[in-house]
Amino acid sequence: MLKLAPMNWGIRIIRYIYSIYALLTFVVVMLCVMPFVFLAIPFGRVKGGNFIYHLCKIWAGVWYVFLGVRHQEIHEIEHEKSRQYIFIANHNSYMDIPPIVLIAHSPLRILGKYESSKIPVFGWIYRQAVILVDRSNAERRSQSVRALKQAIADGLSIFLFPEGTFNESEQPLKSFFDGAFRIAIETQTPIKPLLFIDTMERMHFSTVFSITPGKSRVVYLADIPVEGLTMEDLPALKAKAYQLMEEGLKRYRKYPTVLSVF
Numbered sequence: 001m002l003k004l005a006p007m008n009w010g011i012r013i014i015r016y017i018y019s020i021y022a023l024l025t026f027v028v029v030m031l032c033v034m035p036f037v038f039l040a041i042p043f044g045r046v047k048g049g050n051f052i053y054h055l056c057k058i059w060a061g062v063w064y065v066f067l068g069v070r071h072q073e074i075h076e077i078e079h080e081k082s083r084q085y086i087f088i089a090n091h092n093s094y095m096d097i098p099p100i101v102l103i104a105h106s107p108l109r110i111l112g113k114y115e116s117s118k119i120p121v122f123g124w125i126y127r128q129a130v131i132l133v134d135r136s137n138a139e140r141r142s143q144s145v146r147a148l149k150q151a152i153a154d155g156l157s158i159f160l161f162p163e164g165t166f167n168e169s170e171q172p173l174k175s176f177f178d179g180a181f182r183i184a185i186e187t188q189t190p191i192k193p194l195l196f197i198d199t200m201e202r203m204h205f206s207t208v209f210s211i212t213p214g215k216s217r218v219v220y221l222a223d224i225p226v227e228g229l230t231m232e233d234l235p236a237l238k239a240k241a242y243q244l245m246e247e248g249l250k251r252y253r254k255y256p257t258v259l260s261v262f
């Protein structure tokens with residue numbers, strides 16, 4: 001498991017104070033956005049939802065200014081912003097949330113964990129903005145898949161974390177679930193892999209009192225087409241996405257070398 005680096009008491013106190021400031025500004029900016037979310041709800045699932053995402057994008061940008069965090073997008077391959085995709089990314093931190101809405105240059109829906117909807121203030125807006133998944137309940141999992149497919153049918157892109165939960169290992173990625181790749185094949189929607197490079201430095205997954213200012217890079221990798229693929233191709237599609245993202249993360253971050261044992 002990746003742990004926070006040890007630090008002296010002075011730095012620790014400064015980080016605690018900064019983290020409290022960050023959490024307070026998080027709540028204040030969220031409260032400023034909330035009345036406009038109420039106004040968006042009557043416009044329906046698609047138009048109202050799109051407006052809520054614009055609000056969330058404003059929220060993330062303003063909060064980043066208060067934090068001193070710099071959002072940066074790196075396009076290794078030219079990205080067609082108007083095209084419909086299934087976006088996938090690595091998952092390391094709660095600070096993965098702002099980059100998701102900041103990269104929403106076209107209408108998008110996110111698959112989000114049910115547990116996050118319980119966070120005070122944030123949780124209410126979260127429930128309005130994301131497609132919730134409760135992995136402990138088979139029927140609710142099925143409902144979330146149907147909702148994601150409906151979003152694609154409505155002309156929207158969708159965003160999923162194929163690892164499902166935080167990667168707490170010392171390696172670039174955990175194993176992937178099938179969901180994103182199954183939906184991609186069933187709806188014939190191309191996959192766009194993204195890399196969140198710095199979010200674990202901005203806030204470690206182990207504690208909310210680890211927030212720091214700095215850069216937050218998002219790397220756009222090459223599209224993965226799925227045209228003509230069937231369910232028999234799912235393992236190969238998943239392996240291709242995994243390899244592309246793993247190699248990409250190793251270009252931007254250092255990881256311990258894993259020795260194979262035969």
